[in-house]
Each structure stands twice: as structure tokens, then as C-alpha cells.
Amino acid sequence: MKFSDLHPNIKIRICTDFFTDLTQKTILPFMAIYLSTQIGAGWAGVFLTVNILASMFAGLGAGYWSDRIGRKKLMVLAQSLQVFALICLATANSPWMNSVPLTCFMFLLSSISSGITVPIAGAMIVDVSSEKERQYVYGLQYWTTNVAITFGALLGGLLFEPFRFLLFSLVCVESIATLLILIFCIHETMDSHQHISTDLTKKIRRTTLANTSNKARKSNLSNVINTYRTILKDHRFMVFFTATVLAISLEFQLDKYIAVRLKNEFTAELLGFHVSGLHMFSAIIMINTVLVALIAIPFAKWISHLNSRTIITVGLLLYTAGFATLAFSNWAWLLIASAGILTIGELMYAPVRQVILAGIIPDSNRAAYMAADGLSYHLAALLGSLGLTVGTFIPSYMMAGLYLSMGLAALYFFRVSLRAENGRQQNLSYVDAS
Known part of the structure; x- marks a missing residue:
């Protein structure tokens, strides 16, 4: 198995995920320290708890709807939200502004965006990979993630406190580049999803078109609840x-x-x-x-x-x-x-x-x-x-x-x-x- 043999979507995701992990890990591990300093450790814990809950529910919703309206659409939407949040985060920690409330709110939006992206990106890899490829793909992802975390932690430890604006700006640039790659290079993979039959796909599409009705919404919610029950x-x-x-x-x-x-x-x-x-x-x-x-x-x-x-x-x-x-x-x-x-x-x-x-x-x-x-x-x-x-x-x-x-x-x-x-x-x- 070689990297060049993988589907283009997988190769792109591995590369973009490496740089995303590298830049985000310069920020995320140090946010607890920042928040505890600005609003106190107790409130920082409460805020991070809210962040996790918001990301969790965003991921559940994204996983459900990505099988109905497509992977790429939701990923582009989530990445656009990420770009907006990071621009505002950089602004809120710039030489011209120092806003803790804006930082907290935009960090929440960034967490929601990540919550949407993670399950969809995982489903996209499964869509276009075989069982033999997955062991290699996941092993490669595991390795690149840890390498990115290593260098991200080093940069964050050195730059987070004295050069926070520069750090947020670098993450923002990387996020914009990822958005452009998603728009122009990533292809929709939902049609190659092998676990959904043609008849079921048609049924899902009809349900999606009719999702404005209360009956369809209740049916979708009921299916999710029954599955997890x-x-x-x-x-x-x-x-x-x-x-x-x-x-x-x-x-x-x-x-x-x-x-x-x-x-x-x-x-x-x-x-x-x-x-x-x-x-x-x-x-x-x-x-x-x-x-x-x-x-x-x-x-x-x-x-x-x-x-x-x-x-x-x-x-x-x-x-x-x-x-x-x-x-x-x-x-x-x-x-x-x-x-x-x-x-x-x-x-x-x-x-x-x-x-x-x-x-x-x-x-x-x-x-x-x-x-x-x-x-x-x-x-x-x-x-x-x-x-x-x-x-x-x-x-x-x-x-x-x-x-x-x-x-x-x-x-x-x-x-x-x-x-x-x-x-x-x-x-x-x-x-x-x-």
C-alpha cells in the first residue's frame, strides 16, 4: 500500500488535517489557561463544559444529515463558520482590541464547527476506502496527528502568551486555505456510500424534500432516539x-x-x-x-x-x-x-x-x-x-x-x-x- 494509491479525497484530507492539527494544537491546549486567568478557573470549567456539549450535539446532527444532503456541503459550511470564528478571534486578541467575551463566543463557534466536521470527514474516508486500505489510512492519520500535536504544543508553549494575535492569525490563514481546498479539490462521496441501497437513498431524498412537515421531523427524531435507546x-x-x-x-x-x-x-x-x-x-x-x-x-x-x-x-x-x-x-x-x-x-x-x-x-x-x-x-x-x-x-x-x-x-x-x-x-x- 502506497500513499499515491489512495483516493484523492483521502490524500487531501490527510494533508489538510495535518496542518489543521498543527495550528489548532498551538491554541486549544492553552485555552483553559487563558480562560482561567481571564474569568477564573471555576467559570472556565463551566464554559469548556458548554463548549463540549455544543460540539457533541453539533456532531450528532451533522452525522445524521450528512447522509441526506451530502458530505461536502456540510463540510464547506462548517469550514466557512471556522474561518469567520478565527478571523474574529484574531481581531479580539489583536493590538487594537482585547475582548474576552468576543474570544469566548468565537471559541464556542469554532468548537461547533469542529464538531460538525469531524464525523463527516470520518464518513468521507470510509466512503472512498476499502477495508484493506483503512488500516493503512488510519495508521497514517494516527502518526501525522501525533507529529502535528508535538510541534503544535511546542509553538503554543513559546508563542501563546506573548504573541497570541500572531498565533490566531496563522491558524486563520490555514483555515482559509483549507476552505479553498474543500471547495475546489474535494469531491462529494455520498453516492459511493456502500451501506445505503438505491431504494433507501431515494426514500431519504424524498424525506429530505419533505422535511418541512412536522411528520417528517418527528419521524427523523424518532428514528434517532429509537436507535440509541x-x-x-x-x-x-x-x-x-x-x-x-x-x-x-x-x-x-x-x-x-x-x-x-x-x-x-x-x-x-x-x-x-x-x-x-x-x-x-x-x-x-x-x-x-x-x-x-x-x-x-x-x-x-x-x-x-x-x-x-x-x-x-x-x-x-x-x-x-x-x-x-x-x-x-x-x-x-x-x-x-x-x-x-x-x-x-x-x-x-x-x-x-x-x-x-x-x-x-x-x-x-x-x-x-x-x-x-x-x-x-x-x-x-x-x-x-x-x-x-x-x-x-x-x-x-x-x-x-x-x-x-x-x-x-x-x-x-x-x-x-x-x-x-x-x-x-x-x-x-x-x-x-x-
């Missing part, structure tokens, strides 16, 4: 879903509570250089993403001989211990070591999580279950924002204890999910043998 009744999946939310919510603590705590509490002399909390936060992100980018593949081969239960147990214990240490320690070398430890843990548990997911979702409702799994990331981000608010009322050692409890609970639920999946495979083997 069925998923909520799937006990095995919901146990897995709970474990995912708890585990990933620790990751979302990094650029919220942990970032703010380091800025307020940490300062040190390291190798003859003065290191601020903001610099240490950038270093932690860089260690995490560089290690993932460099050792993910060889490390996966090295632990492949271990069974899934052992990998996920050791991995989550390391992952949890690393985040718990970041929650209270102000010793520079221990923070650096913890960043490496949690990264090793992430590399161990994350692939097993995907294996468990693939085994517990039914083939007949795969897309709906994958969409529900995507909601776990939004809920985890929500807990991350709430953690920033909770951290204003309790000391750091109690936050560390809370992280330990969340990580151990996630481990328990993952092991329950893995046990249920192993039991299902044994039953299937028995049936096949019969």
Missing part, C-alpha cells in the same frame, strides 16, 4: 462505554486541571534553565506525542505475545499512575518520568480497547455503535472540564486520589468487557463445532 439497553456495550469514558477522561485532564495547576504552582531550575509551569506542560505533551510517534509500532510488536488481559491491566495501571502523579507533584524530573510512564500505559491499553470494541458490537448495527462509542470521547472531555472546576475546591492530592479511583474503575469495567467477549467467542466456537 436500543444501544443503551445493551449491557455489555454500556459497561465498555463506561470504562472508555473513565479512562479517556484522564487524558482530558491534562490540558485542563493539570495545565492550570502547573501554571499556578510549578516553577523550577532545570539544567541551568528556568522552567515555568507552561513550559513544563508543553514538555509533557511533547514527551507523550513524540514517544507515541516513535515507538508505537515496534512497541506493539514487542508486547504482541502477551494476552489481552495482561496488557490492559499493566497498561491502565501505568497510565493511571502517571496521571495521578501529574495531579500533585511539582518535582520536574518526576513529572517528566510520569509523562513517559503514562505514554507507555497508553500504548498498551489503547489497542486492546479497539479489539474489545470490535468484538462486542453487532454487525447489523455497526455504524450506530461506532457513533455511540464516539460519544464517549465527548463525555470524557466533559469530565475533563468538570475536573477543572472541581480542582478549585479540593487540594491536588485529593485530585490525584480521584484520578486513581477513575483509572482503577476503568480497569475493572474493561476486564468485565473482555471477560464477556471471551465468553461470547467460546460460545460461538462451541456452536461452530456442533
